[in-house]
Amino acid sequence: MVVQQLSSPREAVARWREVAAGTGPADRPAVERAVRAAYRAAGLAEPSAVLWFGSPLEAALAALALRGTAPEGLPLGPAAAAPATAGVRPGGAVSVREAIRTRPWEAARERVHADLGASGWAELWALTGGELWPQTRALSGRIRDAVLDRLAPAPTEDDEQEVRDRARPARAAVRLALLDGVLGPHDAPWLAAFDAVGALGALAPLAEIAAGAGWWWPYEGVALVCERPTELHRDEAGRLDRADGPALAYPDGFALHAWRGMPVPPEFLDGLAGVTPERIRAEENAELRRVMLEYYGYERYLADSGAEPLHRDETGVLWRIQLPDDEPVVMVEVVNSTAEPDGTFRTYWLRVPPSTRTARAGVAWTFGVSEADYRPQRET
Amino acid sequence: MYRQGDVLIVPVEESAVPSVVAGLPARPRDPRGRLVLALGEVTGHAHAVVGPGELRREAGPFGTAWLRLPEGGRVVHEEHAVIALPKGWYRVVRQREYTPGAVRVVAD
Numbered sequence: 001m002v003v004q005q006l007s008s009p010r011e012a013v014a015r016w017r018e019v020a021a022g023t024g025p026a027d028r029p030a031v032e033r034a035v036r037a038a039y040r041a042a043g044l045a046e047p048s049a050v051l052w053f054g055s056p057l058e059a060a061l062a063a064l065a066l067r068g069t070a071p072e073g074l075p076l077g078p079a080a081a082a083p084a085t086a087g088v089r090p091g092g093a094v095s096v097r098e099a100i101r102t103r104p105w106e107a108a109r110e111r112v113h114a115d116l117g118a119s120g121w122a123e124l125w126a127l128t129g130g131e132l133w134p135q136t137r138a139l140s141g142r143i144r145d146a147v148l149d150r151l152a153p154a155p156t157e158d159d160e161q162e163v164r165d166r167a168r169p170a171r172a173a174v175r176l177a178l179l180d181g182v183l184g185p186h187d188a189p190w191l192a193a194f195d196a197v198g199a200l201g202a203l204a205p206l207a208e209i210a211a212g213a214g215w216w217w218p219y220e221g222v223a224l225v226c227e228r229p230t231e232l233h234r235d236e237a238g239r240l241d242r243a244d245g246p247a248l249a250y251p252d253g254f255a256l257h258a259w260r261g262m263p264v265p266p267e268f269l270d271g272l273a274g275v276t277p278e279r280i281r282a283e284e285n286a287e288l289r290r291v292m293l294e295y296y297g298y299e300r301y302l303a304d305s306g307a308e309p310l311h312r313d314e315t316g317v318l319w320r321i322q323l324p325d326d327e328p329v330v331m332v333e334v335v336n337s338t339a340e341p342d343g344t345f346r347t348y349w350l351r352v353p354p355s356t357r358t359a360r361a362g363v364a365w366t367f368g369v370s371e372a373d374y375r376p377q378r379e380t
Numbered sequence: 381m382y383r384q385g386d387v388l389i390v391p392v393e394e395s396a397v398p399s400v401v402a403g404l405p406a407r408p409r410d411p412r413g414r415l416v417l418a419l420g421e422v423t424g425h426a427h428a429v430v431g432p433g434e435l436r437r438e439a440g441p442f443g444t445a446w447l448r449l450p451e452g453g454r455v456v457h458e459e460h461a462v463i464a465l466p467k468g469w470y471r472v473v474r475q476r477e478y479t480p481g482a483v484r485v486v487a488d
Contacts, residue, residue: 010408021421123405130439135421236420286480327480336385338460351478366475367388379383380461 009127009196016128016192019185019211020136023229025251026213028052034212035223038205042099047223049086053079054252056181056215057147059224063177063217064151066093066224071152071170079252083222094220095180101218104202105190112199128196129189135238140186142240142263143215143248146256148174181217184210185228214250227251235260243272243295259291277304286326293321298331298349311358315374318352318359330354332362337379384460386475387418387427389447394469401446404436417445417455417472425458429465435472445472 036046053059058079064070065080068091084090113121152170155163191207194200200207209216214226231249233242239261240247246255246266257266268288271279275292280301283289293301302319310330311318321329329351336346352362364374382389410416414428415435429435431453437445447470455463 010410119403126405126437126439127408234421236422236425238421290479336460337383350475353478366477367383367473368476369388369390369473374381376381376383376388378463380385380457380463 009124009192012192012196013128013131016188016195017132019191020132020139020188021232021234022185022211023232026052026225026227031209031212031225034205034208035216035218035225038100038209038218039096039223041104041202041205042096044096044099044220047219048221049083049088050223050225051082051086051088053082053224053226055250055254056143056226057150057250057254058252059181059215059217059226060147060151060174060177062224063093063180063219064173065090066219066222067177067180068092069173069177071173072166074151074170083224086222088222093222096218096220097180097182101182101206104206108194108199108201108203111201112194112197116197124193124197129193132189132192135234136186136188138238138261139240139248140183142256142258144178146254147178180219181215182206182209184213184215184226186215231255237261243269245269260294262287262291264288264291277301281324289323289326290329293329298329299333299347313359315363316359318356318362319349320354327354330356330362332356332359332366334363382455382463382465384427384455384457384463387455388473388475389417389455389463389465390471390473391466392469392471397446397469400438401436404438404446407435407437407445414456415447417447418474423458427455427457427460429453429455446470447472 032050035050039046051062053062061076061079062082064074065076066083066088070076070080112124116124148171152167152174154171155167187206187210191200191203191210194203195207214228216226217224227250229248229250231246233240233247235241240256240258241260243259247258249255255266257264257269272292272295275296277296280289280292280296283292298319301321305321307319307321309317310320316335317333319331319333323329330353331349331351333347333349336348340346350362350366352365356362356365358371360374361371364371367374381391407415410426410428414426414430415433417427417429417435419426429447429449431449432451433447433449433453435445435447437443449465449467449470452467453465455465
């Protein structure tokens with residue numbers, strides 16, 4: 001098979017960008033058909049059961065039960081019992097991820113590489129997968145870490161030696177169970193690259209599963225498939241972001257809370273609406289304090305604390321907030337040059353290094369140019 | 381140099397464009413035939429150039445983009461006034477923000 005010329009990287013990226021951010025219930029019969037097709041394409045017997053789970057957390061539990069490697073003391077719950085209920089014997093399950101995902105993926109990559117050459121492949125990747133990689137990678141990493149931390153919490157320095165000794169193999173067991181999973185929609189970068197040159201080939205069933213469901217775990221005789229999230233809220237930079245609820249939530253209740261990409265505890269958001277300058281100053285966790293400050297508003301905080309600007313010029317105003325036991329927050333206040341529909345000009349605040357001395361130096365730093373060089377002749 | 385929101389567009393002499401830029405792939409135009417300098421994930425609002433030319437971008441979220449406009453062009457955005465660019469080469473920089481221990485991209 002000869003791959004096509006780079007005819008549609010733009011369409012492929014648009015299509016798979018949407019898949020990577022997909023939410024809502026799966027079309028289960030269609031996905032199950034694709035799962036069976038994926039087994040057949042890999043030369044395997046179709047699974048006798050395709051089991052559905054509400055989130056990667058539940059599916060990971062079932063995977064641990066199937067593998068027979070659940071950490072001691074982990075309450076497995078109904079998700080882990082699902083395979084047995086469906087007549088699949090738990091313990092010693094054999095992952096077929098290699099045959100189903102890795103091998104056809106490697107074959108597709110080799111074929112495209114051979115047809116396009118090294119530089120052609122690099123170009124294809126830059127225009128397709130590279131566009132989607134940072135966001136999908138960050139999101140799947142966050143989900144993976146959250147599943148790991150809930151099933152096998154990381155020990156702290158205060159924990160007894162015995163607790164720490166138990167945590168290490170428990171976390172390893174969960175990591176291994178997660179490695180059996182196929183990332184479905186979060187494989188979008190690769191699928192976009194192959195799709196752009198018409199080289200999905202044997203990966204077509206995987207592409208269909210990715211477009212219709214969440215993560216999934218192929219084992220000999222049984223496949224575990226996750227629903228997609230019910231909620232996914234991101235900011236313009238693609239980071240998880242929501243102030244009044246989970247930024248990512250699954251139908252079974254598994255959820256991640258985050259503010260502009262920063263993970264926060266769920267109860268933290270509840271208190272955010274009533275946050276005061278005193279509470280901000282009293283918060284010991286520097287990252288949470290930053291979230292509180294951003295939410296409360298730098299402008300309001302500065303007004304409340306009677307702060308005086310450090311410096312002011314035609315690029316903006318430089319402010320500083322002193323915090324106990326922490327480096328000061330230094331920000332430039334910049335005014336948008338284009339009026340809002342109501343005729344006002346929106347102000348925004350950008351944090352800059354604490355060593356910044358002038359507003360121009362601050363704005364120049366945000367663009368990586370020197371203070372002397374930063375001279376825009378037109379701004380909108 | 382020109383600033384449209386969180387994007388800075390800096391004119392550069394053709395002789396000052398690094399040779400590696402020629403090896404970077406030319407970015408495809410969007411469905412409206414524009415060169416997209418920066419795209420908002422949620423709103424889909426874009427800083428985009430209308431006019432003939434090409435855009436090449438280094439990899440990574442902070443990768444510098446290089447813009448060649450043989451006849452000049454116009455930079456448009458849903459929430460910002462249009463900026464007219466004379467013909468020539470430009471370096472396009474996304475605004476970033478300081479965070480202790482890290483740096484993050486600004487999303488306006």
